[in-house]
Amino acid sequence: MDFSLSDEEKAVRETARTFIRKEVMPLEQEVLRRERAHEPGLRLDELRELQGKARAFGFWGLATPEEYGGMDLPAVMQSLIWTEIGRSWVPFRFGGEADNILFFANEEQKAEFLVPTIEGERISCFAITEPGAGSDAANIRMTARRDGDDWVLDGEKTFITNGNDADFAIVVAVSDRDQDVRAGGSTAFLVDRSMGWRSEFIPTMGEGGPASLVFDSVRVPGRNVLGEVGQGFALGMQWIGKGRYIIPSHAVGVAERALRMAIEHANTRETFGKTLSTNQAIQWMIADSETELEAARWLILRAAWTVDQGTDARHASSMAKLYGARMVNDVVDRVLQIHGGMGYTRELPIERWYRQMRLLRIFEGTDEMQRLIISRDLLRGYTEIGGHLA
Amino acid sequence: MNIVVLVKQVPDSGSERGLAGDNTVERQSANNVINEMDEYAIEEALRIQAAEGGEVTILTMGPERAAESIRKALSMGPDKAVHVIDDALHGSCALSTSKVLAAALGTLNPDLVIAGAESTDGRVQVMPHMIAERLGIAALTGARKLTVDGGTLTIERQTEEGYEVVTAATPAVVSVWDTINEPRYPSFKGIMAAKKKPVQTLALADLGIEAGEVGFAGASSEVVEHAKRPPRQGGQKVADDGNGGAALVEFLSSEKFV
Numbered sequence: 305m306d307f308s309l310s311d312e313e314k315a316v317r318e319t320a321r322t323f324i325r326k327e328v329m330p331l332e333q334e335v336l337r338r339e340r341a342h343e344p345g346l347r348l349d350e351l352r353e354l355q356g357k358a359r360a361f362g363f364w365g366l367a368t369p370e371e372y373g374g375m376d377l378p379a380v381m382q383s384l385i386w387t388e389i390g391r392s393w394v395p396f397r398f399g400g401e402a403d404n405i406l407f408f409a410n411e412e413q414k415a416e417f418l419v420p421t422i423e424g425e426r427i428s429c430f431a432i433t434e435p436g437a438g439s440d441a442a443n444i445r446m447t448a449r450r451d452g453d454d455w456v457l458d459g460e461k462t463f464i465t466n467g468n469d470a471d472f473a474i475v476v477a478v479s480d481r482d483q484d485v486r487a488g489g490s491t492a493f494l495v496d497r498s499m500g501w502r503s504e505f506i507p508t509m510g511e512g513g514p515a516s517l518v519f520d521s522v523r524v525p526g527r528n529v530l531g532e533v534g535q536g537f538a539l540g541m542q543w544i545g546k547g548r549y550i551i552p553s554h555a556v557g558v559a560e561r562a563l564r565m566a567i568e569h570a571n572t573r574e575t576f577g578k579t580l581s582t583n584q585a586i587q588w589m590i591a592d593s594e595t596e597l598e599a600a601r602w603l604i605l606r607a608a609w610t611v612d613q614g615t616d617a618r619h620a621s622s623m624a625k626l627y628g629a630r631m632v633n634d635v636v637d638r639v640l641q642i643h644g645g646m647g648y649t650r651e652l653p654i655e656r657w658y659r660q661m662r663l664l665r666i667f668e669g670t671d672e673m674q675r676l677i678i679s680r681d682l683l684r685g686y687t688e689i690g691g692h693l694a
Numbered sequence: 695m696n697i698v699v700l701v702k703q704v705p706d707s708g709s710e711r712g713l714a715g716d717n718t719v720e721r722q723s724a725n726n727v728i729n730e731m732d733e734y735a736i737e738e739a740l741r742i743q744a745a746e747g748g749e750v751t752i753l754t755m756g757p758e759r760a761a762e763s764i765r766k767a768l769s770m771g772p773d774k775a776v777h778v779i780d781d782a783l784h785g786s787c788a789l790s791t792s793k794v795l796a797a798a799l800g801t802l803n804p805d806l807v808i809a810g811a812e813s814t815d816g817r818v819q820v821m822p823h824m825i826a827e828r829l830g831i832a833a834l835t836g837a838r839k840l841t842v843d844g845g846t847l848t849i850e851r852q853t854e855e856g857y858e859v860v861t862a863a864t865p866a867v868v869s870v871w872d873t874i875n876e877p878r879y880p881s882f883k884g885i886m887a888a889k890k891k892p893v894q895t896l897a898l899a900d901l902g903i904e905a906g907e908v909g910f911a912g913a914s915s916e917v918v919e920h921a922k923r924p925p926r927q928g929g930q931k932v933a934d935d936g937n938g939g940a941a942l943v944e945f946l947s948s949e950k951f952v
Contacts, residue, residue: 311762311765311889312885312886312889314762315765315766315769315880315885315888316882316885318766318880319769319879319880319882319885322879323879361878361879361880361881361882361884362881362882362883362884363879363882375882
């Protein structure tokens with residue numbers, strides 16, 4: 305068994321790490337300052353400029369196929385890069401990405417929606433969640449009624465990431481009440497904001513926030529159906545499943561950075577005439593954090609590796625998401641405790657992580673949904689204990 | 695133009711560094727990277743290649759682990775590399791290192807050799823001069839700018855006061871400071887291509903050098919002892935009882951700051 309990275313994996317990670325250190329981390333204090341002033345930490349034009357710089361040396365579209373100018377990286381490499389991104393609290397990501405389900409678009413739709421999204425000229429959002437349908441996504445109520453060649457959409461979507469900035473939405477709605485939403489009853493639509501939907505900002509405990517989208521008799525041409533009529537729920541599940549190893553990969557970077565801060569603080573801050581690090585209570589927090597961090601890292605890399613093997617990665621990804629999200633919350637909590645009062649202030653990024661990371665246990669499949677998937681696989685005998693080594 | 699860039703692997707200056715039991719730089723456990731100044735040399739070579747054509751070769755002398763830095767260097771864009779590797783090289787002084795590098799350069803027949811002005815481990819800054827002397831060619835050192843006009847090289851040599859313009863005909867050795875350019879990031883394609891680029895390894899025997907001429911055996915200098923830099927002393931505090939200004943001036947003049 306070999307746990308080492310290949311030369312290419314190391315080199316790709318090294319380039320991402322250098323870029324983050326040289327170009328992104330210098331913005332960190334400014335991001336905190338702006339957010340304290342209730343401004344966006346990083347403006348869209350600044351993000352695009354950074355993404356453009358990275359594009360110049362080919363870091364563009366980590367998951368995007370080469371024919372669209374992307375890197376089409378294996379999942380393990382993507383995971384490693386997201387960990388590097390996570391080490392900085394600047395809300396940066398490499399450019400050239402689009403929602404995975406936009407690749408199901410037909411040629412005209414690709415030109416109108418997919419390519420401009422990859423190029424950063426358009427901003428998409430994906431809308432399935434509703435006030436009455438979250439983890440139970442099959443409960444969606446938004447209706448899509450046929451009217452000649454058009455469809456008319458009515459209803460409300462909520463907690464939509466990017467919903468405030470998006471100029472088009474990928475919306476899943478009930479298109480046939482007589483069929484199960486999961487099997488033929490729902491359809492995905494590409495809906496321009498100009499067609500009449502409106503968004504409302506939802507303040508959250510994190511920086512920035514999602515939106516609710518209101519559709520009041522929004523007329524959508526038939527050519528804007530994404531994929532096939534009746535395929536909506538299946539596409540939605542593909543969208544949700546995609547990021548499950550990415551989210552905790554990012555969390556590993558956060559935990560690494562936070563833990564480093566705690567170690568440095570413990571080694572320098574003196575109380576009662578000795579450094580914090582001499583107290584066993586502090587030592588144990590550091591030991592537990594590193595242990596859980598490593599456990600998460602390998603669960604996540606295994607999930608990514610499973611994706612690269614082309615086998616079903618849902619079970620591995622659910623464990624990675626569940627444990628990674630939990631781990632980063634626990635580590636940040638301890639790091640805050642080690643920093644004491646300073647950790648609670650907005651001078652340091654720790655309280656920010658404390659707020660931001662809480663979302664990881666909720667979005668893109670809550671802890672409970674991950675547990676449901678994991679246990680169901682085992683109880684029904686779909687998965688062997690021990691995974692691919694069983 | 696046939697350009698050779700000298701690249702050295704050094705312990706990362708950002709992490710803990712030390713000397714091994716035999717008073718040589720600890721490379722085994724260190725986090726090793728390309729000497730930072732060498733990245734500027736590579737960048738300069740690639741820019742000249744883009745304008746003038748030709749080939750860029752990386753030349754490294756170092757242990758097996760130096761191969762990582764060679765791959766990193768190649769991922770920035772050079773065409774090939776030569777790695778001089780031999781157990782007998784361990785403990786080599788600057789003089790014998792220059793002998794080995796000059797011999798290796800002899801096999802490559804370069805028009806232009808570019809090097810970083812110093813390495814962050816040894817910091818002796820003599821390698822470009824020594825190599826040029828051994829090869830009997832010009833040394834244009836400490837460049838903050840380099841222009842190539844046919845067979846004529848012109849540099850702006852950075853000095854404390856400003857710069858000097860120095861010219862020489864090719865072949866020549868040029869050493870560069872980090873003011874000369876902004877090194878590129880290895881591109882994704884470059885990283886993937888680096889693996890396939892040829893890396894030739896040469897042993898001392900390939901260069902016609904006896905083991906006794908280099909390493910500890912042939913060293914002209916030897917580190918006999920080393921100690922950690924003493925911790926910084928606490929500064930002198932001057933309380934301002936109305937004569938703070940005078941006390942400050944007295945301190946500055948006693949330390950010859952003014």
